[in-house]
Amino acid sequence: MIKGFIFDLDGVITDTAELHYEAWKKLSDEMGWHFDRELNEKLRGISRMDSIKVIMDHNHVSLADDVIVELATKKNDIYVNSLESMTPDDYLPGAKELLTHLRQEGFLVALGSASKNAIKVLQQLKAMHYFDVIGDGNSVAKSKPAPDIFLYASEKLKLQPSNCVVFEDAEKGIDAAIAGGFHSVGIGPEERVGHAELRFNTMKEATYFEVRSFFSDFF
Template sequence: MIKGFIFDLDGVITDTAELHFAAWKKLSDDMDWQFDRDLNEKLRGISRMDSIKVIMDHNNVSLKEETIVELATQKNDIYVQSLDHMTPEDYLPGAKELLTHLRSEGFSVALGSASKNAEKVLKQLNATHYFDVIGDGNSVSRSKPAPDIFLYASEKMGLSPERCIVFEDAEKGIDAAKAGNFYSVGIGPEERVGHADVRFDTMKEATLFEVKSHFKDLF
């Protein structure tokens, strides 16, 4: 029986992707690195340090680890400043309704995000009360596609992976859910999350009714 739901943050609960893109673009421009939308897609669902290494590899750049950390921190400072402008109006359509429905039905709910700024984002959205457990980039050392963040969330909820459904919008996020033996709901295009157990184009389509209809033997 499904008792818990685990949500990625960016691209599932809210869309901070544009804020991340703007921050990485600013850093890349300052460093005279090439950075565009296509390269940005490769950063979806992975950690800040992994992201900057992808950008550096693309630009054939090699730097000392301490310099990489400094640049990643600069990017984060740009991004965190932009979060101050987020409001409770910035849920993705359907996300708040689903979280409310899960609460009223008595399911356990956790966040499973690679972001180290997840708590700040949830506070800006006034969403903290929807979650029993907050797993973020500070909770585990290995980021997706390793399943660690989802395993952390399920353990804190006191549930086995087989009793949880993960919502993800990133290819590596679905990979992580599968690696941890979780059921998965993909949000986004077929080419990105088509390997999920069930896929929806948007969160608005991913209602509890639709999810239960797909996993009907598990409820």
């Protein structure tokens, strides 16, 4: 039986992707590195440290570990400052409605995000009350596609993975859900999240009724 829902944050609950892009772009420009939207897509769903390594590999750059940490921290400072502009109007269409409906139906709900700034984002959205458990980049050592963040969330919810549905917009996020034995809902294009059990182009389409209808054998 499905008793819990686990949501990624960026690209599912809200879209901070543009803020991340602008922060990475600013850092890359300062470093003289190439960075564009195509490369930015490869950062979807992965941690800050993994992201900077992807950018460095693309630019054939090698740096000492302490310098990498310093640059990743600088990018995060740029990003966190930009979060101050977020408001409760910045939910993706359909996300707030789904969270509200799940609460009304009595389901357990967790966040499963690679972001270390997830709580700040939820506070800006005034969304903390929707979640029983917050799993973020500070919760586990291994980021997606390892299933650790979702396993952390389900354990804190006191549910088995098979009792939970994961909502993800990243290929690596769906990989993580599958690896952990979770039901999966992909948000985005076929080529990115088509390997999820159920896929919607947008969160607006991902209503409680649509999800319950698809997984009807598990409710």
